[in-house]
Amino acid sequence: MTPDLVASHGLTEDEYGNLCDLLGREPTFTELGVTSALWSEHCSYKSSKVYLREFPTEGPRVLQGPGENAGVVDVGYGWVAVFKMESHNHPSFIEPYQGAATGVGGILRDVFTMGARPVACMDALRFGAVDAPRMRHLVDGVVRGIGGYGNCVGIPTVGGETGFHPSYNGNILVNAFALGLARKEKIFHARASGAGNPVLYAGSRTGRDGIHGATMASESFDAESEAKRPTVQVGDPFMEKVLIEACLEAMGTDAIVAIQDMGAAGLTSTSFEMAGRGGVGLHLELDRIPLREEGLSPYEIMLSESQERMLLVAKRGREEALFEIFEKWGLEVAQIGSLTETGKAVIHSKGQVVAEIPVGPLTDQAPMYRRPVSVPADLEARQVAPEVPLPENPSQALKDMLCSPELASREWIWRQYDHTVRSNTVVGPGGDAALLRMKGTPQGLALTCDVNPIYCSLDPRRGGAQAVAEAVRNLACVGAEPVGLTDCLNFGNPENPEVSWQFRECVRGISDGCRALEVPVISGNVSFYNENEGQSIYPTPTVAMVGVVPKVENHPSSGFVDPGDRVILLGTDHREFGGAAYLRLLYDLEQGRPPEVDLEREGHLARLLRSGVDQGILKTAHDLSEGGLAVALAEACFSRLRGARLKFSGGVLDLFSESQARAVVGVDGSQVDGFLDLADRFGVPAEDLGEVGGSDLHIETEEASLILDVQELYKEWSTALPRALGM
Amino acid sequence: MKAGVIVFPGSNCDHDVYHVFRHVLGQEVEFLWHQEEDLASCDLVVLPGGFSYGDYLRSGALAALSPVMAAVQRHAERGGLVLGICNGFQILLEAGLLPGALVPNRSLRFECRDVWLRVERTDLPFTSGYKDRDVVRIPVAHMDGNFQASASTLDDLEDSNQVVFRYVDESGAVSSAANPNGSARNIAGLTNAEGNVLGMMPHPERCVEELLGNTDGLALFSGLIRETVGILQQEVAS
Amino acid sequence: MRARVTVYPRPEILDPQGKAIHQALGRIGIEGVEKVRAGKSFEIDLSHQDPEEATKVLERICQKLLANTVVEDYEVELLPGGAG
Amino acid sequence: MRARVTVYPRPEILDPQGKAIHQALGRIGIEGVEKVRAGKSFEIDLSHQDPEEATKVLERICQKLLANTVVEDYEVELLPGGAG
Numbered sequence A: 001m002t003p004d005l006v007a008s009h010g011l012t013e014d015e016y017g018n019l020c021d022l023l024g025r026e027p028t029f030t031e032l033g034v035t036s037a038l039w040s041e042h043c044s045y046k047s048s049k050v051y052l053r054e055f056p057t058e059g060p061r062v063l064q065g066p067g068e069n070a071g072v073v074d075v076g077y078g079w080v081a082v083f084k085m086e087s088h089n090h091p092s093f094i095e096p097y098q099g100a101a102t103g104v105g106g107i108l109r110d111v112f113t114m115g116a117r118p119v120a121c122m123d124a125l126r127f128g129a130v131d132a133p134r135m136r137h138l139v140d141g142v143v144r145g146i147g148g149y150g151n152c153v154g155i156p157t158v159g160g161e162t163g164f165h166p167s168y169n170g171n172i173l174v175n176a177f178a179l180g181l182a183r184k185e186k187i188f189h190a191r192a193s194g195a196g197n198p199v200l201y202a203g204s205r206t207g208r209d210g211i212h213g214a215t216m217a218s219e220s221f222d223a224e225s226e227a228k229r230p231t232v233q234v235g236d237p238f239m240e241k242v243l244i245e246a247c248l249e250a251m252g253t254d255a256i257v258a259i260q261d262m263g264a265a266g267l268t269s270t271s272f273e274m275a276g277r278g279g280v281g282l283h284l285e286l287d288r289i290p291l292r293e294e295g296l297s298p299y300e301i302m303l304s305e306s307q308e309r310m311l312l313v314a315k316r317g318r319e320e321a322l323f324e325i326f327e328k329w330g331l332e333v334a335q336i337g338s339l340t341e342t343g344k345a346v347i348h349s350k351g352q353v354v355a356e357i358p359v360g361p362l363t364d365q366a367p368m369y370r371r372p373v374s375v376p377a378d379l380e381a382r383q384v385a386p387e388v389p390l391p392e393n394p395s396q397a398l399k400d401m402l403c404s405p406e407l408a409s410r411e412w413i414w415r416q417y418d419h420t421v422r423s424n425t426v427v428g429p430g431g432d433a434a435l436l437r438m439k440g441t442p443q444g445l446a447l448t449c450d451v452n453p454i455y456c457s458l459d460p461r462r463g464g465a466q467a468v469a470e471a472v473r474n475l476a477c478v479g480a481e482p483v484g485l486t487d488c489l490n491f492g493n494p495e496n497p498e499v500s501w502q503f504r505e506c507v508r509g510i511s512d513g514c515r516a517l518e519v520p521v522i523s524g525n526v527s528f529y530n531e532n533e534g535q536s537i538y539p540t541p542t543v544a545m546v547g548v549v550p551k552v553e554n555h556p557s558s559g560f561v562d563p564g565d566r567v568i569l570l571g572t573d574h575r576e577f578g579g580a581a582y583l584r585l586l587y588d589l590e591q592g593r594p595p596e597v598d599l600e601r602e603g604h605l606a607r608l609l610r611s612g613v614d615q616g617i618l619k620t621a622h623d624l625s626e627g628g629l630a631v632a633l634a635e636a637c638f639s640r641l642r643g644a645r646l647k648f649s650g651g652v653l654d655l656f657s658e659s660q661a662r663a664v665v666g667v668d669g670s671q672v673d674g675f676l677d678l679a680d681r682f683g684v685p686a687e688d689l690g691e692v693g694g695s696d697l698h699i700e701t702e703e704a705s706l707i708l709d710v711q712e713l714y715k716e717w718s719t720a721l722p723r724a725l726g727m
Numbered sequence B: 001m002k003a004g005v006i007v008f009p010g011s012n013c014d015h016d017v018y019h020v021f022r023h024v025l026g027q028e029v030e031f032l033w034h035q036e037e038d039l040a041s042c043d044l045v046v047l048p049g050g051f052s053y054g055d056y057l058r059s060g061a062l063a064a065l066s067p068v069m070a071a072v073q074r075h076a077e078r079g080g081l082v083l084g085i086c087n088g089f090q091i092l093l094e095a096g097l098l099p100g101a102l103v104p105n106r107s108l109r110f111e112c113r114d115v116w117l118r119v120e121r122t123d124l125p126f127t128s129g130y131k132d133r134d135v136v137r138i139p140v141a142h143m144d145g146n147f148q149a150s151a152s153t154l155d156d157l158e159d160s161n162q163v164v165f166r167y168v169d170e171s172g173a174v175s176s177a178a179n180p181n182g183s184a185r186n187i188a189g190l191t192n193a194e195g196n197v198l199g200m201m202p203h204p205e206r207c208v209e210e211l212l213g214n215t216d217g218l219a220l221f222s223g224l225i226r227e228t229v230g231i232l233q234q235e236v237a238s
Numbered sequence C, D: 001m002r003a004r005v006t007v008y009p010r011p012e013i014l015d016p017q018g019k020a021i022h023q024a025l026g027r028i029g030i031e032g033v034e035k036v037r038a039g040k041s042f043e044i045d046l047s048h049q050d051p052e053e054a055t056k057v058l059e060r061i062c063q064k065l066l067a068n069t070v071v072e073d074y075e076v077e078l079l080p081g082g083a084g
Ligand SMILES: Nc1ncnc2c1ncn2[C@@H]1O[C@H](COP(=O)(O)OP(=O)(O)O)[C@@H](O)[C@H]1O
Pocket: A122, A123, A124, A125, A157, A158, A159, A160, A161, A162, A410, A413, A414, A428, A429, A430, A431, A432, A433, A449, A450, A474, A625, A626
């Protein structure tokens, strides 16, 4: 092994030394490849582990926290929800369609591998400025890829997030989320056990796709990575669909001991993780692996990231039952090895042993770093409170904000996703949280994903907490109580102390939020090295949250419903403009500390909203987020093209402030008093703003009035995104 | 009445259709595997939506070669009812049970949204639950929903009154803006000359329950059941 | 034996993809394009050695599967050098 | 001048469509097919009269629009008789 070869595998000298000690000799080429993949940042979480431990991961409903393919929470009536989110940033930047598509494919496999039938997807996307090079191509490709895969597999994509910011010009983010449902007693694990049990391979054949994908996800982007680029992984959603059906059918037998998909680092990580969790060894015969092309070396076979492949441990003597099911679905299946008691992974090819590695030690001795941290040099200057100019023409200001790519309707995106297949979608994309019914129960499941990278960049700890608070608020708007959270933590290079600091602070912020609002973290993913030519992205810890709605038929709309309904503002404004959309979109200013996150108030507000929904009082509920009150009110007008006549006790600027823990609700005129009492009981300040009706949105403030024709504004807002993208 | 829902590898809406018959309307219904060769026990056979065989090559082309399609053909020739929704419609066209073809949407993008349909005839078992010229809201979700045929075929379809659903605006007027995919003459669904095979792009099975915000698709299924049960009773009587 | 099958939408049938490409070329400033037709191409390796027999099989494949003759025309071409 | 552009997935890249077609041919009993690759074909009419110039424009069109060179290869062919 030359130092160059070791270095090109991303292993440091120390790491390589550890490997030699552990083996008691120099590694073979295959062993070097396997180890480099397992010890890569992507697979080993070596820079993040120390902080991820701070997450609260337990709760009365949690059946499986982080550590498996996906987390599992009890959602009642014998059902469990299984969910996770994962990044596919680098592949999507290289080839947006296939990168995004295989991102969806991968996260679906993480969910059905646990025995759950996938029922919904979300996608959290961050793009650069719309006029940055290649950006339109990237947006178009990513959206097509997500739709192309999810639609074909027949899982509705019911929500997501989309942001545009120059910080992502050279490194976009594609985070895919999937949720599945399973019966509580039918959960499967990826824990291999039982020496002598056969190891089966099912699904697509192995090709040279994405060899070194895991290592690539652990490196920065630069001009050179173009050349190092592995063969692009191409997804076959049809294969995935039959794989889902076949696996779920196979899980209905008692022939499976353990099952896991082959994701990043392919067969390597799957076999080592399954054996490692169960404390067993295994031997693999690479000659038995179905190959797409001839001449793949053992090294390539072990590291290939070909999609739509599963590894199963069968009960000895029961493998025939599994063969039958996979063959019925037209899938290839092969026995490629078996479990042993040796605790070693022994890999054979063409009559030779090409790798022999003790599984436990290799996983246990995976490197772990507490990287140096430092506060970004420019942070203090960026946190200086901004001057906030008064808008010259408040109506125009609101209109300009709403028609910016940042706040424009996302309908152009989600119309390309099948969001109604499986006939469970009670609320699809476009609201605060998506809402699915659970057939056969009165319940609903709500989903949302959130993060504000500007806030996170200006104050990562606050930003992390804010993401959790906003998710809880979005869920509360459809009456849902959170049951768990998954995250996708997208950051720059962790070897840069400022990035490491951002990471640590964001994780702490999320932990603060989760502890205070009682939301366990049940799964997640870290994506480092999101930078281009040394320029890091903004810290982007995307949070996806799932909640339970006891009575789904009571859910309010995020828009105004009937003329005459009263509009009530909940929460208190503190005139906060740090990182606010108003300054950013109109004055190109990202300045100040982001709004304070008062988790206690967030808790009060969420409980009030849930109670209001549960009692069937709320006809409308929409939280305030980017753009503040004015934007929230305009959005509430759009869903049914209703106007409103409102009077607000603050000044014009207060309409755009982004103070947290606020929402607007709509109630029937007869319910106003009752609801105000309720708000009082929950300790939430409430102001009756006025009434739904007419064709204008009319907001009177202490200083000036805004008047906008709803129909006209809607037309602009709903078409602004494709216009900005030139589509 | 008994309905059979065919499951091709890649069918996605099979469970949704099953759910409507079984749980919403309390009918007997079963899944039929694509290798099935005998459909005799079913009054109605449904080809559900989805991406059979990934819709590779052309939507519905590979599924049209399945063994079950010969059985569907025989079922139709016997006068049995056949309903193809979305991918099912595409398969019926590829199998030659209905004339024409479905090509990519005018936008060249997947379109998932509600559209308005005008019910062009109500004398079919499939539409007996609607009133003449009813305008209903039904979702579409497809990439290849753009119905095309030669001008003479289109004229024949019109002359023999085989167009069952047309894309219209909310007021019932045919317009290009109301057409989500560019279909010739705004055709959203059509029947064979005998009136026992219906293919349609929109998804009535996705809008049969109040909870999901729309029940405009319900009349298609309830009418179908009423008619079929009526036919069965006549058969028993005679 | 290697063959190429080309499938195009019939001239009288709408070709949304061809049209979209034509328009896109205009938008990115490429001039002189008068018309674009978008079709499919299949490269097929056959074990048949005899060109006549191969052509027969290919015809069948096109009729049965590769082309939807309601809206598409096809063309079969045996590739040179493929006869080994 | 008329040209044909053919675009295929690169040989090492998975071609799910070709695979699906190959398998379908097997299911309907057509034998002797060893491999199918599924690609695209474009027929382009250009106002350019000069073959060299036409080829240059076509190269640009392929690079910019017709082929995704990360996963696809393309081939440009001027059609005989199109020079009028
Ligand atoms: N990429 C996307 N895919 C699907 N839905 C999306 C996407 N981006 C945004 N949406 C939907 O658009 C709506 C508005 O998004 P957002 O402004 O992030 O909502 P909120 O501020 O309530 O979190 C949401 O319903 C969201 O689910």
